[in-house]
Amino acid sequence: xxxxxxxxxxxxxxxxxxxxxxxxxxxxxxxxxxxxxxxxxxxxxxxxxxxxxxxxxxxxxxxxxxxxxxxxxxxxxxxxxxxxxxxxxxxxxxxxxxxxxxxxxxxxxxxxxxxxxxxxxxxxxxxxxxxxxxxxxxxxxxxxxxxxxxxxxxxxxxxxxxxxxxxxxxxxxxxxxxxxxxxxxxxxx
Numbered sequence: 001x002x003x004x005x006x007x008x009x010x011x012x013x014x015x016x017x018x019x020x021x022x023x024x025x026x027x028x029x030x031x032x033x034x035x036x037x038x039x040x041x042x043x044x045x046x047x048x049x050x051x052x053x054x055x056x057x058x059x060x061x062x063x064x065x066x067x068x069x070x071x072x073x074x075x076x077x078x079x080x081x082x083x084x085x086x087x088x089x090x091x092x093x094x095x096x097x098x099x100x101x102x103x104x105x106x107x108x109x110x111x112x113x114x115x116x117x118x119x120x121x122x123x124x125x126x127x128x129x130x131x132x133x134x135x136x137x138x139x140x141x142x143x144x145x146x147x148x149x150x151x152x153x154x155x156x157x158x159x160x161x162x163x164x165x166x167x168x169x170x171x172x173x174x175x176x177x178x179x180x181x182x183x184x185x186x187x188x189x
Contacts, residue, residue, distance in 0.1 A: 003028070006049075007022070008069065009071065010031030011033045012072060014160075017185055019031055021189050028047070029046050030046070030047045030048070031049070034052060049061060053083075053087035053090070056090050065098075068100065068102035069103050070105075071088065079133050081134055084138050085144060088105070089144055092144060096148070101151045102152075103148075105142075105152065105154050107135075107155070108135070108138065108158075111156055115127075117175050119179050119181070158182055162184070165184055166184065
């Protein structure tokens with residue numbers, strides 16, 4: 001089944017893999033990017049929309065006519081933010097207005113019940129020192145999604161590693177006794 005899919009964060013490393021894999025599966029992909037230079041880096045069959053994920057009009061323009069949205073926005077900043085919750089609020093409003101029901105949102109280990117399952121280094125050093133403030137906003141983001149009327153899936157990958165996919169993926173819904181190991185962005189896509 002071919003779908004029209006909007007990818008928010010399409011210019012990021014994971015977003016590019018999502019675009020690539022979407023095309024390979026025969027989907028019509030719309031890449032939502034921040035600047036025009038990024039829009040010219042995609043294959044010709046990708047429709048690009050230049051806009052800010054915090055601009056309601058741009059988000060509505062991106063969502064219009066799509067069957068699904070993949071939210072893959074990221075941030076390199078480590079301090080307090082509202083990027084994820086603010087952009088998700090706008091995206092949900094646009095999706096509900098345009099009657100686009102399907103959402104896949106990538107957050108990460110450190111949100112909700114994944115907190116404490118990233119391994120010693122991540123849980124004791126990286127999370128409290130570098131990503132805690134970002135994940136506070138990702139918790140708000142997930143709350144918005146869960147309370148929406150959308151047909152949603154939240155993907156919480158382990159910390160990213162460079163490189164190719166390595167065999168079979170495991171998806172967990174019960175994290176009792178589980179430590180989430182590193183995963184390639186291509187595998188997340």
